[in-house]
Amino acid sequence: MKDTAESKEHQLTVALRIRPLSDGEQEEAATIVAHRLDEQMVILMDPMEDPDDVLRANRSREKTYVFDVAFDYSASQEEVYRATTKGLIEGLISGYNATVFAYGPTGCGKTYTMLGTDKEPGIYVRTLDDLFRAIEETSDDMMYSVSMSYLEIYNEMIRDLLNPSSGFLDLREDAKGEIQVAGITEVSTINAQEIMELLMKGNKQRTQEPTAANQTSSRSHAVLLVAVKQQSRCRDVLQEVRFARLFMIDLAGSERAAQTQNRGQRLKEGAHINRSLLALGNCINALSDKNGNKYINYRDSKLTRLLKDSLGGNSRTVMIAHISPASVAFEESRNTLTYADRAKSIRTRVKKNLINVSYHIAQYTNIISDLRCEIERLKKKIADQAGCQLTSDRTDIRHVQGEAPRLPCANNLC
Numbered sequence: 001m002k003d004t005a006e007s008k009e010h011q012l013t014v015a016l017r018i019r020p021l022s023d024g025e026q027e028e029a030a031t032i033v034a035h036r037l038d039e040q041m042v043i044l045m046d047p048m049e050d051p052d053d054v055l056r057a058n059r060s061r062e063k064t065y066v067f068d069v070a071f072d073y074s075a076s077q078e079e080v081y082r083a084t085t086k087g088l089i090e091g092l093i094s095g096y097n098a099t100v101f102a103y104g105p106t107g108c109g110k111t112y113t114m115l116g117t118d119k120e121p122g123i124y125v126r127t128l129d130d131l132f133r134a135i136e137e138t139s140d141d142m143m144y145s146v147s148m149s150y151l152e153i154y155n156e157m158i159r160d161l162l163n164p165s166s167g168f169l170d171l172r173e174d175a176k177g178e179i180q181v182a183g184i185t186e187v188s189t190i191n192a193q194e195i196m197e198l199l200m201k202g203n204k205q206r207t208q209e210p211t212a213a214n215q216t217s218s219r220s221h222a223v224l225l226v227a228v229k230q231q232s233r234c235r236d237v238l239q240e241v242r243f244a245r246l247f248m249i250d251l252a253g254s255e256r257a258a259q260t261q262n263r264g265q266r267l268k269e270g271a272h273i274n275r276s277l278l279a280l281g282n283c284i285n286a287l288s289d290k291n292g293n294k295y296i297n298y299r300d301s302k303l304t305r306l307l308k309d310s311l312g313g314n315s316r317t318v319m320i321a322h323i324s325p326a327s328v329a330f331e332e333s334r335n336t337l338t339y340a341d342r343a344k345s346i347r348t349r350v351k352k353n354l355i356n357v358s359y360h361i362a363q364y365t366n367i368i369s370d371l372r373c374e375i376e377r378l379k380k381k382i383a384d385q386a387g388c389q390l391t392s393d394r395t396d397i398r399h400v401q402g403e404a405p406r407l408p409c410a411n412n413l414c
């Protein structure tokens with residue numbers, strides 16, 4: 001087996017989404033201080049007006065930030081998906097790893113963007129729908145296997161959301177240096193509806209509690225991992241196999257204990273969430289260091305270990321930062337914008353994950369038996385299609401009968 005792909009540099013894509021003013025913020029008579037100026041620019045205005053404050057007198061009250069793309073309350077789920085994630089799918093089925101993660105303070109719309117609602121589904125569903133459509137479109141020439149895992153990192157412990165009774169899981173590095181979650185459930189299906197049901201079920205297992213800032217606050221980082229393996233249906237002496245992993249991550253809120261009035265268990269969770277997010281922040285700082293000589297400590301938290309490739313390795317990565325537009329959330333918004341702004345300069349090195357498998361004579365018996373199955377599958381498909389057309393349209397019958405059956409390929413083995 002031989003690794004054949006070359007790598008190229010890819011810049012982290014950073015998107016910013018400003019959610020609508022919430023009912024709570026309206027009741028507090030909050031004003032809007034974060035505005036989208038155009039497709040890429042947002043402005044944040046300091047709501048504090050104190051002419052006697054000499055320290056503030058010379059400070060500009062507003063700051064603009066530029067991102068790859070910016071959305072406000074008017075952006076639909078489809079628009080956000082198209083501008084951030086849709087473009088990763090083609091790469092994914094060609095063997096490029098990808099990551100999309102939602103970042104921001106509690107209650108600012110991360111789960112809304114990633115999971116969404118039944119009526120307004122988010123990035124998870126839209127991505128899986130398009131991935132399966134792309135697979136369907138090329139399935140005459142390519143064979144795919146897709147598996148999905150769903151986990152949460154809660155208080156620095158990893159739980160399998162598809163099988164929560166399996167206890168806490170460990171991270172291991174495989175021979176290629178990729179981080180794997182030992183013992184995680186992998187569901188193999190290319191049925192989007194089935195996956196959605198699993199996701200919804202898994203999401204009910206996610207640790208959620210009301211905090212003062214969000215009634216259904218996610219207390220954990222949730223990670224949906226989709227692994228795609230692809231190879232040509234034409235079996236040859238030299239066979240190319242492509243692998244790619246897509247991480248879709250809904251981070252827990254980057255909150256301050258004082259703001260969410262957390263006590264006891266919630267306060268402990270906050271410390272763990274902040275440990276992961278602090279580690280993530282440190283990695284982002286080190287990775288975005290202009291001189292590139294800062295040490296990057298991925299080992300500081302489970303989240304950063306899992307995201308090692310997504311941040312500093314082989315992955316096309318998109319960060320979607322979320323803020324509230326409200327004056328009462330000014331400090332949190334400013335911190336998030338600074339964080340996201342820094343992430344813009346991160347570069348990863350992406351390369352196609354391919355291996356060339358050379359077949360030996362002994363393996364030809366297997367290939368021949370695979371080919372026989374494939375011929376049976378195609379014969380059945382042709383027969384099914386002919387059956388359908390016979391019943392649906394009599395004028396088409398002659399055309400279907402006269403058409404030569406399409407062979408899988410012109411290769412000398414087929």
Ligand SMILES: Nc1ncnc2c1ncn2[C@@H]1O[C@H](COP(=O)(O)OP(=O)(O)OP(=O)(O)O)[C@@H](O)[C@H]1O
Nearest residue numbers: 019020106107108109110111112214217218252253
């Ligand atoms: N763009 C949006 N349009 C309409 N409603 C939104 C939008 N973003 C968020 N909301 C609503 O705001 C509330 C909080 O959003 P959400 O639960 O997604 O926040 P979160 O960032 O995931 O919070 P936490 O970190 O606490 O889990 C929800 O009721 C959600 O429906």
